[in-house]
Amino acid sequence: MTDRPAQEAPVTEIDPTGAVADWWATAVSHMEPGVIELRGRPVQDLIGTTSLTSVIWLMLRGDLPAPRQAALLEAALVAAVDHGPQAPSIAIARMAATCGVGLNNAVASAVNTLGDAHGGAGEQCVRLLDDVIRREDAGLGLRAAAEQAVADGPRYLPGFGHRFHPRDPRRDPLLALVEDAVRDGVVPGRHLRAGKAIEARLAEGRARPVPMNIDGATAIIYAELGFPAPLARGLFVLSRSIGVLAHAWEESQSGRRNKGPIPRAVLPARLD
Numbered sequence: 001m002t003d004r005p006a007q008e009a010p011v012t013e014i015d016p017t018g019a020v021a022d023w024w025a026t027a028v029s030h031m032e033p034g035v036i037e038l039r040g041r042p043v044q045d046l047i048g049t050t051s052l053t054s055v056i057w058l059m060l061r062g063d064l065p066a067p068r069q070a071a072l073l074e075a076a077l078v079a080a081v082d083h084g085p086q087a088p089s090i091a092i093a094r095m096a097a098t099c100g101v102g103l104n105n106a107v108a109s110a111v112n113t114l115g116d117a118h119g120g121a122g123e124q125c126v127r128l129l130d131d132v133i134r135r136e137d138a139g140l141g142l143r144a145a146a147e148q149a150v151a152d153g154p155r156y157l158p159g160f161g162h163r164f165h166p167r168d169p170r171r172d173p174l175l176a177l178v179e180d181a182v183r184d185g186v187v188p189g190r191h192l193r194a195g196k197a198i199e200a201r202l203a204e205g206r207a208r209p210v211p212m213n214i215d216g217a218t219a220i221i222y223a224e225l226g227f228p229a230p231l232a233r234g235l236f237v238l239s240r241s242i243g244v245l246a247h248a249w250e251e252s253q254s255g256r257r258n259k260g261p262i263p264r265a266v267l268p269a270r271l272d
């Protein structure tokens with residue numbers, strides 16, 4: 001019998017065979033008293049030396065990105081931060097913030113709207129681009145591969161079209177960065193070529209083309225950098241959470257309660 005508090009017992013006493021430690025071990029991080037490691041790197045070595053973008057890469061991939069890879073990832077993350085108060089994710093964050101919930105609930109409400117039609121289409125878009133590449137590898141030319149993928153795809157191809165912008169203003173600067181990266185050998189460029197081939201196919205015979213949107217342009221970046229499809233959605237969520245937090249915070253400071261999309265002045269008079 002010892003008077004030492006239970007929480008100070010050595011690990012070997014609590015877990016003599018190491019079975020608990022093995023069961024809950026992960027490659028992502030490790031912690032023991034006085035030690036915090038992210039992907040095997042002491043956190044104190046990362047603090048002050050490593051950008052948040054590089055740490056995002058490190059956490060998801062296990063290694064650190066080269067500077068040009070980090071720059072490309074950062075561009076995609078910056079581009080998707082916010083899309084104004086009408087974007088469903090942002091609007092929902094603002095409404096939730098006036099409902100008496102905490103910031104975490106407002107952020108979670110917003111994140112839950114990032115689906116196949118809004119902000120979450122990057123995942124499907126990566127799969128679509130992979131599909132074009134697969135068809136090319138099976139012997140089709142790029143144009144025919146894109147044509148078949150479009151014909152076999154859903155009516156609304158993920159990563160293309162926008163309800164507000166005839167041409168999403170985020171598309172061109174993002175694709176220009178990918179083009180530079182392809183030219184300099186930073187990324188291979190096959191997903192970029194596949195995305196542009198689909199876009200060209202969608203424009204054929206249309207008065208109003210259906211250009212790539214933010215989900216399409218960032219899907220190209222994530223795929224070119226080697227992120228698997230589901231992480232295209234995950235990284236959009238990460239980026240949009242920044243804008244969502246800012247909006248939820250601003251609205252939570254307004255003192256308004258139950259704010260919805262209709263201004264009070266135009267609501268019908270109350271009967272009571």
Ligand SMILES: CC(C)(COP(=O)(O)OP(=O)(O)OC[C@H]1O[C@@H](n2cnc3c(N)ncnc32)[C@H](O)[C@@H]1OP(=O)(O)O)[C@@H](O)C(=O)NCCC(=O)NCCSC(=O)C[C@@](O)(CC(=O)O)C(=O)O
Pocket residue numbers: 080082083086087088089116117118119120121155156157158159160161162163164202210213214215216
């Ligand atoms: C985004 C929208 C619903 C818009 O629809 P619209 O209402 O403009 O299109 P409609 O009027 O239905 O169609 C008019 C004509 O174009 C054809 N057409 C349109 N899209 C087509 C397409 N993808 N593939 C083939 N054909 C298409 C259609 O077949 C029709 O042809 P036709 O019948 O012949 O006249 C639509 O594109 C769509 O589902 N995209 C795929 C999902 C996707 O990528 N989602 C991400 C969007 S970005 C985002 O969420 C982030 C955001 O930017 C959000 C924000 O705040 O907005 C932010 O940052 O928060």
